[in-house]
Amino acid sequence: MPKEVLRRPAPRGSSPREAIAEGVASSAGVVTSAALIMVAVFSIFLTLPLIELKILGIGMSAAVLIDATVVRGVLLPAALSLLGERAWRLRRGGIRSPRPRAAPVTAPTGPAR
Numbered sequence: 001m002p003k004e005v006l007r008r009p010a011p012r013g014s015s016p017r018e019a020i021a022e023g024v025a026s027s028a029g030v031v032t033s034a035a036l037i038m039v040a041v042f043s044i045f046l047t048l049p050l051i052e053l054k055i056l057g058i059g060m061s062a063a064v065l066i067d068a069t070v071v072r073g074v075l076l077p078a079a080l081s082l083l084g085e086r087a088w089r090l091r092r093g094g095i096r097s098p099r100p101r102a103a104p105v106t107a108p109t110g111p112a113r
Helices: 003-007 016-047 051-083 086-093
Strands: none
8 A cells, every 4th residue: 555545635635644544444355355465475484395385375464464454454554653754755855866877978999800
């Protein structure tokens, strides 16, 4: 659930908390459905004979469940509501990563072959 999904109601004059609540409500079905599908896929790993794949299946299933419930359902909305308007202003004036510069192109100096 990216920040832009939560920001959509803001231009209509909503407060940041109302925008967050509406954004979470509008994206909850998609996030939950995707999480359930991923948990089902990773749970299939438990039927495989290799112990490493079973461990991978348990770990990935737990990680997806924690992400879908705790992180996207509790922590992200709470952090954004605490930040208020600053949550969206950080992106505009925040720290930017330096752009890589291309190396200058030089013409070959040697004899043509």
